[in-house]
Amino acid sequence: MSTAYTLETGRTSPNSSTRRSKVRRIVIHHWDDPRRKPTFDGTVGWLLRDSTDVSAHYVVEDGRVARLVPESRVAWHAAGGNADSIGVEINPRQHDGDYETAAALIADIRSRHGNLPLVRHRAVEGSYTSCPGTYDLARLDRLASGGPVPSTTTAPAFPLPRRPGRMYYYGPSGGPQTSVSGRGLNTAVPADVQRVNGRWRSHGLARWQQRMAERGYSITVDGRFGEETERIVRYFQALVGLPVDGKIGPSTYAAAWTEAVR
Incomplete structure (x- = not known):
């Protein structure tokens, strides 16, 4: 895994x-419900307060990782699972970059342990x-383990x-x-x-x-092309080597089934 990130220590x-048990698992958290608009710095600040009695080893978002507790010590993040785990807090918005940075961190942790x-919290x-x-x-896990998993699925017409x-x-409205x-x-x-139910x-x-x-x-699986879908189309096209035009034609459509999972 080669994704670069800035490590803040x-x-x-x-x-x-004090850690007295061997590290046996990585516990995955998210910061909070995204509707509450949590931020990286807000999450870090909260975990640094001694009054919260809560912490994590790492806080993660796209390209950025803060280490708040050394892996050699126990962080207080998962009730009965603290003693044998490393806790990783990730941006709940689940951008592709959040996955890639978290996976790079996981790969680094695994290189040591x-x-x-x-494990989910x-x-x-x-x-x-x-x-x-x-x-x-x-x-x-796929990303942290080294990349794509080949697909054996046949694409629909x-x-x-x-x-x-x-x-x-498939593309934007107004065209x-x-x-x-x-x-x-x-x-x-x-x-x-x-x-369907009053919506096209x-x-x-x-x-x-x-x-x-x-x-x-x-x-969002709603059958409606918008900014979110276009962003994912462009990212996916670049990832699998297709022309990046933001449109879902036959090649981009089929690639969702036939290209390796990345």
């Missing part, structure tokens, strides 16, 4: 104790929490018409009729774009979004 939490398993004995939300530990001069794709956004009626593809949506686009969610991307 200038601040140490007072909430730690062996191939430690990843809520799975630790004595913990009563929903933390770390929907974080995909399998994706973290591309749902939109492809005729000379009329090459349809030509060939750009199917799922956000309104498109008379050229009435079977694909339909009203594209069935084919929703299927692609669902597949990307299964690959570990934090994407």
Whole structure:
């Protein structure tokens, strides 16, 4: 794992104790519900207060890691699991960069302690929490272990018409009729774009979004093309070596099933 990050070591939490057990696992946390708008610095500041009686070894977001407790000491992060674990707090927004930086940190930790398993905070004995939300530990583990997992899945047929001069794709609203956004009626593809519970949506686009969610991307499966979907399309196209145009044509559509999971 080669992703670079800045390691901040200038601040140490007072909430730690002597380690007497071997490190056997890495406990994954998120900072808080993203609707509460938690921040990296706010999380670090809270974990540095001696009055909280809470800490973690690391706080992580895209490109940035703060070490608050040395791995040689026990951080207070997971009730009955503190003694034999390392605690990692990650940005709950689950950007691709958050996954990559956290995975690089995990790889570094494993280089020192062996191939430690990843454990959700809520799975630790004595913990009563929903933390770390929907974080995909399998994706973290794949990235930390060295990269993509080959896909053996056959892609479904591309749902939109492809005729000379009329090459349809999934893309933003406000464009030509060939750009199917799922956000309104498109008379050229009435079977694909339909009203569901009072909202227009594209069935084919929703299927692609669902597949990307299964690959570990934090994407809303609503059959509607917006900024979030376009950002993920562009990132994915660059990742798998496709032209980066932000549009879901046949190649980008199929790649969600046939390209290696990264």
